[in-house]
Amino acid sequence: MRVFKSLPPDALHNIRQQLDAAERPQASALEAAAQLINTHSDYQEALKSGLVQRVTGGDLVEFIERMRNRLQVDASRRTTDKQAKKTQLRADQVEETSDEWLSEQLTDFMRGSAAWKNHGLALVGLGELVAEAGGNFEGWLLQQRNNPVVARDTHGRAATFANRLHLEAEAA
Amino acid sequence: MxxxxxxxxxxxxxxxxxxxxxxxxxxxxGEIEPWLAVVLAEWCRTSEGRKKAPLSTQGFEDLFLNEETFAVMREQVDGPWMIYFEQCRSLRANEAVMGFLTQLESLSAQP
Incomplete structure (x- = not known):
């Protein structure tokens, strides 16, 4: 959760303004930003370096803003449903709707982006947004384990299997 | 079996x-998805796999980005092949861009 907590409140707005005024490379802004997060242990340092402003693009900003808006709507609806119990929707049905939407968003997002392990920025931001909206990000992520699109760190899993593969094959 | x-x-x-x-x-x-087993099987036939070295990120990406290997893997079993292909391609492109950016940063820091 460190990434967006460390962002000044108007950082996204500032980044967008700077991007509007500057040329940026023809590359996935999100990937570049995620890569930066991997190479800078502290997002504030990355911000200060000036690189984030140069390479963080509208894709990321718009995605995060879209997520925030949608999650706020979902959270508001969930709260209303739970408190007033005026609708026939069960809470878990509402959760399911929200999760489906999240899953769809993340799927689209991942398809256009780099591997899961390089999405520290997006994941952390997403986790924070879900938490803000009253959702259970860890629980949702756990449910998505079997979704190949959101399988966490596939290379890491493959590497673990690869190590075991050598050991078991040699022991046989 | x-x-x-x-x-x-x-x-x-x-x-x-x-x-x-x-x-x-x-x-x-059921310990491993068939498609991931296919990836590892093909990796075992590569020089990296035969060295009994850890599966590197580059080694993983190479399997998907080598046209012939990718086609061979897809033929064997259904799986999220295109998803991981796109991800590997993005990663590789990203590395190239970051290399340019780093060079640019170094140049811009020079008087």
């Missing part, structure tokens, strides 16, 4: 055969 989804080649030596046997066992027990 169900019929293996992993291809066998006449050129497979004992090293590869042993690993295919282990992978088949994992598939049958």
């Amino acid at each position: 169900a019929e293996s989804v992993l291809r066998r080649l006449a050129t497979d030596d004992e090293f590869v055969k042993r690993r295919l046997t282990v992978l088949d066992r994992w598939i049958d027990s």
